[in-house]
Amino acid sequence: MKCLSVEKIYLYLEKELTSHENIQIQKHLASCPKCRSAVHERMTIIQAVSAFSDFEVPSDFAQKVMERIYTKKVTLLSWLGAIAAGFVLSAFTGFAYLLLSGQSQSQTFLQMNSLIVDVISTITMLWVKLLKFAAITSSLIRKFFSYILKPLTHFTSVISPEIQIILSTVFLMFLILLVYSLRKKILIGEKT
Amino acid sequence: MSSKDVKKLIKRTLQGEKEAFEMIVKMHQQPLLNYISRMIPERELALDISQDVFIKAYSSLETYQTQYKFNTWLFKIASNALIDYWRKKRIKAVSYDNSHEEDSFGSMQIPDKQCSVVKKLELAELGRKIESALEKLPPALRELFILRHVNQFSYEEIAEIRSLPIGTVKNRVFRAKEMIRELLEGVT
Numbered sequence: 001m002k003c004l005s006v007e008k009i010y011l012y013l014e015k016e017l018t019s020h021e022n023i024q025i026q027k028h029l030a031s032c033p034k035c036r037s038a039v040h041e042r043m044t045i046i047q048a049v050s051a052f053s054d055f056e057v058p059s060d061f062a063q064k065v066m067e068r069i070y071t072k073k074v075t076l077l078s079w080l081g082a083i084a085a086g087f088v089l090s091a092f093t094g095f096a097y098l099l100l101s102g103q104s105q106s107q108t109f110l111q112m113n114s115l116i117v118d119v120i121s122t123i124t125m126l127w128v129k130l131l132k133f134a135a136i137t138s139s140l141i142r143k144f145f146s147y148i149l150k151p152l153t154h155f156t157s158v159i160s161p162e163i164q165i166i167l168s169t170v171f172l173m174f175l176i177l178l179v180y181s182l183r184k185k186i187l188i189g190e191k192t
Numbered sequence: 193m194s195s196k197d198v199k200k201l202i203k204r205t206l207q208g209e210k211e212a213f214e215m216i217v218k219m220h221q222q223p224l225l226n227y228i229s230r231m232i233p234e235r236e237l238a239l240d241i242s243q244d245v246f247i248k249a250y251s252s253l254e255t256y257q258t259q260y261k262f263n264t265w266l267f268k269i270a271s272n273a274l275i276d277y278w279r280k281k282r283i284k285a286v287s288y289d290n291s292h293e294e295d296s297f298g299s300m301q302i303p304d305k306q307c308s309v310v311k312k313l314e315l316a317e318l319g320r321k322i323e324s325a326l327e328k329l330p331p332a333l334r335e336l337f338i339l340r341h342v343n344q345f346s347y348e349e350i351a352e353i354r355s356l357p358i359g360t361v362k363n364r365v366f367r368a369k370e371m372i373r374e375l376l377e378g379v380t
Contacts, residue, residue, distance in 0.1 A: 006366065006370060007366055010365075010366045010369065041373070042369065042373065044315065045318070045369065045372065045373060046369070048315050048316075048318040048319040048322055049319070049322055049341040049342065050342075051315065051316075051319055052226075052319055052322075052323065052342055053319075055222070055225040055230075057221050057222055057225050058239070061221050061225075061239070061242075062214050062217040062218045062221060063214075065217050065243050065246045065247065066210065066213070066214050066217070068243060069210075069213070069246075069247055069250050070210070
């Protein structure tokens with residue numbers, strides 16, 4: 001048997017060979033000091049790697065991870081809780097003020113009622129304004145697209161359907177090529 | 193703890209049991225940090241990225257398919273996090289110039305005059321030298337070497353983590369080891 005290749009040595013050390021190959025290598029190693037030394041050297045390097053010291057993990061590492069997860073999850077809930085608490089507190093303060101200012105209970109309830117109605121009407125008005133704003137924005141977008149599409153419609157009415165199909169196919173192919181080349185540019189990593 | 197226990201912990205986490213995920217973190221923090229810290233030497237940054245990996249694992253735990261090994265899935269997230277980090281830093285580190293792979297590495301023969309590295313260095317000292325030699329390796333080779341010899345993943349698992357063919361993984365790990373050996377020869 002001729003001397004071992006580097007790959008063979010690693011395959012032998014990692015027990016990736018058949019038992020027949022292993023026996024052949026062992027026989028060769030018994031008679032070849034050069035290969036024996038090469039195997040021993042590589043084996044020692046691998047042994048030294050498996051004896052690497054562990055990274056020192058901070059004792060509060062897992063706790064910090066959980067805090068970050070918990071904070072993330074709680075954010076939405078805490079917002080809702082804060083709004084609800086604020087609403088209850090202001091209602092309670094208003095009610096207490098009205099009672100302490102010497103007004104009768106029926107008057108207090110009436111004023112509280114009008115206060116709540118005021119709040120609800122203000123919120124409703126705000127929603128109506130928001131909806132109006134959304135409607136205006138969507139009509140603007142529609143107009144913008146109609147300006148773009150108008151010349152295209154005119155163009156398609158002038159040329160024949162066959163040419164339209166050819167042009168659409170060319171455009172589609174161009175688009176696919178563009179996406180493909182961009183993908184190659186953007187992706188960093190191994191090609192599998 | 194067996195993979196069956198990990199799957200039970202995952203199930204409990206998905207049912208909303210916070211402590212179950214904390215146990216998963218504690219089980220995997222050491223191997224994950226051994227890997228990330230050797231890819232990113234800045235300690236604080238390595239810790240931050242490792243935290244991000246666990247958070248990402250938590251938020252996508254529902255997509256984890258139990259027929260796969262959890263640590264392979266976790267390390268795949270970690271490997272992608274490293275790619276993102278390098279991408280942000282604009283370091284061309286993940287891809288490896290595979291033109292070297294066409295070299296006849298498999299048939300490379302042992303040079304006649306072997307420099308006896310082992311004789312000159314004690315094992316502990318050797319470990320330290322290998323650590324510093326590792327830093328000089330191209331990150332793509334370093335990563336595969338760490339996954340194989342520090343984290344003790346099988347070649348099949350590494351191929352799954354890095355989405356590479358097994359042959360490529362093996363070849364690159366062998367190449368990494370030879371580069372380390374050559375670097376050690378240079379320091380002795």
